[in-house]
Amino acid sequence: MPDGFALAQQLTLRKREAVAPALNLLDDRRPQSRQAACHLLTRLEAQVKPARRIGFTGAPGVGKSTLLDTVLRRVRAGGESVGVLAVDPSSRRTGGALLGDRLRLRSGAGDPGVFLRSMASREHLGGLAEGARGAVLVLAAAFDCVFVETVGVGQSEAEVADLVDTLVFVAQPDSGDLIQFMKAGVLEWPDLLVVNKAEQEALAARAVRELKAGLALGEHSGDGWERPVLRVSARDDIGVDELVQALAAHNSWLLESGEHARRRRRGRDRFVRDTLERRFGSFGLESQGGVDAIQKRLDAKPDAAGMQLLEELSARIESALTGATPHQK
Amino acid sequence: MAATGAAGEARAKDQPWVFRTYSGHTSAAASNALYRRNLAKGQTGLSIAFDLPTQTGYDADHPLARGEVGKVGVPIGHIGDMQKLFEEIPLERMNTSMTINATAAWLLALYAALAERRGVQRSALSGTTQNDIIKEYLSRGTYVFPPEPSLRLIGDMVAWTLDEIPKWNPINICSYHLQEAGATPVQEIAYALANAIAVLDTVKARGDLAPDALPRVFGRISFFLNAGIRFIEEICKGRAMSALWEKIGRERYGVSDEKLLRFRYGVQVNSLGLTEAQPENNVIRIVLEALGVTLSKRARCRALQLPAWNEALGLPRPWDQQWSLRIQQVLAYETDLLEYPDLFDGSKVVEARVAELLRCAEAELARVLEMGGAISATESGYMKQGLVESQSERISAIESGEQTVVGVNAWQESEASPLDAADYENILQVDPEAEREQIASLQAFRSARSPQEVSSAELGLRDALKNGDNVMPASIRAAQAGVTTGEWAGTLRAVFGEYRAPTGVVVRKPELADERSAKVRARVRALGERIGRPLKILVGKPGLDGHSNGAEQIAVRARDLGMEVVYEGIRLTPDEIVQSARDEGVHLIGLSILSGSHAVLATDVIEKLEAAGLSLPVVVGGIIPEQDAAALQARGVARVYTPRDFDLTAIMEEITALVEEAHAG
Structure with missing residues (x-):
């Protein structure tokens, strides 16, 4: 069994060869491995890394991977090392998944400064959040810039938004789905909106107009960030520099406005709440006075690591549950 | 008339x-x-x-x-x-x-x-x-x-x-x-x-x-x-x-x-x-x-x-x-x-x-x-x-017997055939020295050319590509100047870029619902629980062979039977395959090679895995003569599949067993 503390140390020293074993460990659901994984994450969380965390989401076929590949090349050329987590859907019925992102994310092949991990979303095992959060922490420890790519279908955006600092929503010109996205509330979450395949000029211009109109109508967190709508073509390499600059601008804004810390905390809190609910059900949460009371406890410790809070609250709930229902034991 | x-x-x-x-x-x-x-x-x-x-x-x-x-x-x-x-x-x-x-x-x-x-x-x-x-x-x-x-x-x-x-x-x-x-x-x-x-x-x-x-x-x-x-x-x-x-x-x-x-x-x-x-x-x-x-x-x-x-x-x-x-x-x-x-x-x-x-x-x-x-x-x-x-x-129709293929899924019994032969006697073997000789003659050809003529022909080609002129006259001049196939294509790659086509393995149809598939799926799931995480495999094609139909069918079936499949597509070097296997944390590698270059490519992958300290079962599919299959297995390939193995579900059962063995005890 790998030692979680030792792995964390190697990651902090940016040893690339520790990354895959750490991710394998996080993936491992056996009890003894959970323990080691917990050590690993607690240690990683204690050392806040400045790594940028950027999410790319959008419907299948809009060219997310190809665009990400182009952006990745720019980021590499700027000297940053890159970790990518590419999430593809699992079949709910069979649990199987086709993970095809390596096919398009080719520019990292043979480059030790790029690490790509494909991940199945595993809806049948409770979904993305728990595994993906740990994976992002591992990648953020070892690399300068972390990308998370997911297929957006409406519900997952909120989840991804809590994993990253900056969320990019990718659309394509002829997607009649834009209206659907707006209805589904998808546009609440992204910080940057990108219309890919801008080589189809007239259509792309229309899509940009639609998105801008959608943004004007829709709700956003009201945090003061003016969300840009960009036109790019991954194919013809148009507008990619502007996208890379916009990513940098958003990152500076996050840091200056204090939103960066707020987002990281929001992600931490969501992780703790969701994991508690999965472990103990709403009944377990009620034993601590419900979600709001739990949130208060989290608010009281803004700098504590998520894993540590999770373990503390889990212990409380467990003792409350066993204490409350001794006759069931 | x-x-x-x-x-x-x-x-x-x-x-x-x-x-x-x-x-x-x-x-x-x-x-x-x-x-x-x-x-x-x-x-x-x-x-x-x-x-x-x-x-x-x-x-x-x-x-x-x-x-x-x-x-x-x-x-x-x-x-x-x-x-x-x-x-x-x-x-x-x-x-x-x-x-x-x-x-x-x-x-x-x-x-x-x-x-x-x-x-x-x-x-x-x-x-x-x-x-x-x-x-x-x-x-x-x-x-x-x-x-x-x-x-x-x-x-x-x-x-x-x-x-x-x-x-x-x-x-x-x-x-x-x-x-x-x-x-x-x-x-x-x-x-x-x-x-x-x-x-x-x-x-x-x-x-x-x-x-x-x-x-x-x-x-x-x-x-x-x-x-x-x-x-x-x-x-x-x-x-x-x-x-x-x-x-x-x-x-x-x-x-x-x-x-x-x-x-x-x-x-x-x-x-x-x-x-x-x-x-x-x-x-x-x-x-x-x-x-x-x-x-x-x-x-x-x-x-x-x-x-x-x-x-x-x-x-x-x-x-x-x-x-x-x-x-x-x-x-x-x-x-x-x-x-x-x-x-x-x-x-x-x-x-x-x-x-x-x-x-x-x-x-x-x-x-x-x-x-x-x-x-x-x-x-x-x-x-x-x-x-x-x-x-x-x-x-699926061949597997179920709905479509008859004589000698494959029906009437498999046969008298000994005089056309069966050992030691490659019934196929052509390309001389393994041919590659070295071709490289030597290429290098000799290159050194006998006029470098000025070659570079001016390449420039002419690049200009034609960029200006939208017809590529043929400039290519003929390049041919006469002694430009090589790799140089010609390299010039075009620099101007046009390269492409990866969609794989089609995003399958819309529902997964197999038969009893046998359900059994294999249960076995795959049980193995995943035992080893802590779902069975994850890598499917890819090393070398230049682009016939990906077989690899795609394998990827789709593996996914149907509950595996997580990293499908990496075509034209991979052995180094890339080893890097992917390590970074993705897969339990098994499946290589598909139909160009007859299996001996060199599969051996390279095995050697590089060993050098990276990874011990993973590797299976190879392709048009592979029996003698080559034996040699590959001796070199550490766990299984070799040929067109004879038409039953994909049986292949999936075997690779599940291989991972079970690799994680026994």
């Missing part, structure tokens, strides 16, 4: 089709000797098989060429190789078909440059460059550039040959490989014609053609079809396709000249349906398939190449190819096939089937055109997904 008099009266015969054999291997000199022997035996045209480095634009000493030089065809690295390939073969009297696509403009330039050196008029040349890039994206995988510049290259060749080499077929639209990728007859007709329309529309949109040129361009488009074992349906398919082609010519392109409206096609009968088990039965299959494309005069092929009986075992020897040539000769010269007008005119049964195929194919073609045509339907993955699904259905 066919007379119908009393028995014994002589009947006038139709001209037979062109007899070809798809061949080439080892080196230009070895292939030249083979061609000359074949011509002496009565072959009437040449069909050149190029090796994968030539097809994908790499020199023999490029890292990706390792193990592939001279394997599936002849290596042509420069004009010196072209000279050797045609030594003592009169170009002006040859009908030369080249199976070449991404680098078609270059091989045609080498051919034209050779004619120039020999003082042969270009107008005297005749032949075909396959040059169908869309089917490379869909099935065959030797594409290099993105769709738009690829279509421009095709347009350049069409425009240039129209007046320079008027007897040349600049593009041979291939429905052949669509059938190999799983296409039903309807898909075959619709997708091939959509593809032809994409090419014609591209040419039409160019500014450099005379207004009356389009009908002539239409008349130069030829096709390359497949003929499967359902030979009645194949007859109907040929008739339906020629009717639809004529209709497209009249309605879409305003062609009225009957001669230009003719549907001209060559055929390679189906290699995919040939079996490794009881391979002698393949001869019967080949004969029946040849009948399917020759019986109906109205839909008779212009040229025919037959595979050899042992192609599912390895590369055919000259004798194996001769046997297939003799089939054509017996059919054309001994039988009375060529003495009659069309045998099916007036047949209600044939007419009805043709009408049905036409109706369905027209509907599917309209759907593709509505999506914006063949290029859009390729980029979106629509056509590829359709093919992958049809292929899964075909494989």
